Amino acid sequence: MKIAVLRAPRAFDIIDEPVPDIEPDEVLVHVAACGVCTSELDVWDGSAGADGFPRYPGHEVSGIVEKVGEEVTSPKEGDPVSVWTTGKGFAEYVAVKAEYCLPVGSVPLDLALGEPLACAVNAVELADVALGDDVVIIGAGFMGNMVQKLVALRGPRHLIVADTRSDVLTRAEQFGATRVVNVRSESLPHVVRELTDGRGADVSFEVTGVQAPLSMLGDVTRMSGKLVIVGYHQGGMREIPLAHWNYQAFRIVNAHFRDEATIMRGMRTGMRLLTSGRLRLDGLVTHRFPLQDINQAFQTAHEKPEGFVKSTVRMNGAGAL
Ligand SMILES: [Zn+2]
Numbered sequence: 001m002k003i004a005v006l007r008a009p010r011a012f013d014i015i016d017e018p019v020p021d022i023e024p025d026e027v028l029v030h031v032a033a034c035g036v037c038t039s040e041l042d043v044w045d046g047s048a049g050a051d052g053f054p055r056y057p058g059h060e061v062s063g064i065v066e067k068v069g070e071e072v073t074s075p076k077e078g079d080p081v082s083v084w085t086t087g088k089g090f091a092e093y094v095a096v097k098a099e100y101c102l103p104v105g106s107v108p109l110d111l112a113l114g115e116p117l118a119c120a121v122n123a124v125e126l127a128d129v130a131l132g133d134d135v136v137i138i139g140a141g142f143m144g145n146m147v148q149k150l151v152a153l154r155g156p157r158h159l160i161v162a163d164t165r166s167d168v169l170t171r172a173e174q175f176g177a178t179r180v181v182n183v184r185s186e187s188l189p190h191v192v193r194e195l196t197d198g199r200g201a202d203v204s205f206e207v208t209g210v211q212a213p214l215s216m217l218g219d220v221t222r223m224s225g226k227l228v229i230v231g232y233h234q235g236g237m238r239e240i241p242l243a244h245w246n247y248q249a250f251r252i253v254n255a256h257f258r259d260e261a262t263i264m265r266g267m268r269t270g271m272r273l274l275t276s277g278r279l280r281l282d283g284l285v286t287h288r289f290p291l292q293d294i295n296q297a298f299q300t301a302h303e304k305p306e307g308f309v310k311s312t313v314r315m316n317g318a319g320a321l
């Protein structure tokens with residue numbers, strides 16, 4: 001089978017490897033698509049360091065079950081599934097535990113992005129947005145969009161979305177933001193103060209992974225409100241105004257999840273919402289590349305051209321994409 005290996009920064013090769021064997025509790029999935037995750041970009045471009053190559057990224061997999069182990073009762077051969085895996089996803093086949101495969105129903109396979117959806121679900125659940133809360137989301141990229149859509153399901157009063165790019169703010173507005181703020185031309189703290197009678201938001205999400213919005217988070221949140229950090233598991237040191245955050249008695253929510261049980265719980269919740277139509281990810285995959293163009297898929301995710309939300313790599317042969 002074909003699999004993409006990152007031999008050095010910015011240098012994927014497509015190589016041939018045997019199709020993996022499966023254990024009795026595993027299934028073999030014929031991969032249809034694998035999303036390019038922002039968390040993979042610092043490894044790809046070398047900013048995470050020059051060590052550890054070759055690497056096999058790819059953890060946002062969907063496809064069709066090709067074969068099941070002898071102990072597996074579900075899923076069945078031929079089922080379309082969203083898969084949780086920790087790597088080696090830019091390949092024609094992956095072998096995974098059956099319990100890490102969730103049904104996708106009639107959702108197109110390259111929108112069945114269970115893994116990033118799990119992160120967004122778990123962030124919103126941990127933040128515990130309540131009915132009528134005023135919520136600020138800084139960052140309207142792919143993860144910000146999903147967080148926004150999930151927060152909307154919780155029934156906030158104001159849902160204010162901020163970014164520096166006008167194309168993504170237009171999309172956030174279409175997705176139901178009650179107010180969008182381009183921080184290049186407007187003061188987010190000012191807008192939030194006005195909308196909340198000077199009080200500040202109950203919950204503020206940081207979904208950009210860069211310094212300036214992180215610094216701003218405390219300026220848009222009410223005393224004892226929640227600051228939710230979603231996008232920071234890569235890159236170098238960041239500063240936070242801890243004296244101010246401590247004085248304001250903020251609750252700091254570190255919304256990153258590592259243990260399998262939590263990830264799978266978030267993925268099951270997300271896929272329930274997605275397959276039932278309560279949540280839609282339509283339009284969020286904007287750039288699709290065949291496996292042989294995987295370098296370009298990463299380059300595009302790195303450059304984020306106008307209109308970009310997310311790129312996926314599609315394999316040949318599996319699924320009706
Ligand atoms: Zn990811």
